[in-house]
Amino acid sequence: xxxxLRQQEASALLRIAGLRWISSGHCTRRSNPHCTSLDGLRxxxxxxxxxxxxxxxxxxxxxxxxxxxxxxGGLSHGAGYKLDVLPSHCVNRYVRHHYQRLHRRGDxxxxxxxxxxxxxxxxxxHWDITFL
Numbered sequence: 700x701x702x703x704l705r706q707q708e709a710s711a712l713l714r715i716a717g718l719r720w721i722s723s724g725h726c727t728r729r730s731n732p733h734c735t736s737l738d739g740l741r742x743x744x745x746x747x748x749x750x751x752x753x754x755x756x757x758x759x760x761x762x763x764x765x766x767x768x769x770x771x772g773g774l775s776h777g778a779g780y781k782l783d784v785l786p787s788h789c790v791n792r793y794v795r796h797h798y799q800r801l802h803r804r805g806d807x808x809x810x811x812x813x814x815x816x817x818x819x820x821x822x823x824x825h826w827d828i829t830f831l
Contacts, residue, residue: 720762817829
């Protein structure tokens with residue numbers, strides 16, 4: 700695949716892989732910050748979350764994608780580099796035991812680096828994951 704994924708493509712691929720996503724607004728519109736949109740997701744970001752699920756053997760629930768309302772920047776949600784994943788005992792344990800803890804961000808989130816360079820930041824309600 701080349702170029703960003705459309706909502707339908709990304710959601711179908713996640714569904715086939717057995718991953719779930721939730722939306723507080725029960726919608727997928729990229730322009731609505733209460734939706735969880737996958738429109739514009741980079742194929743490598745999709746690959747990254749699938750690799751994380753396979754390595755961790757955790758059930759993952761995506762709670763944030765490319766929708767408006769996240770911080771802007773080159774490696775941002777809107778640019779298709781990030782996904783938010785709900786915390787669980789399995790996810791928390793895997794990240795903390797297998798990835799290198801780097802520092803705390805300005806907002807207090809602990810940041811961990813995966814072997815493939817992806818960054819996992821533990822925000823209060825989710826893991827903010829940057830797939831590099």
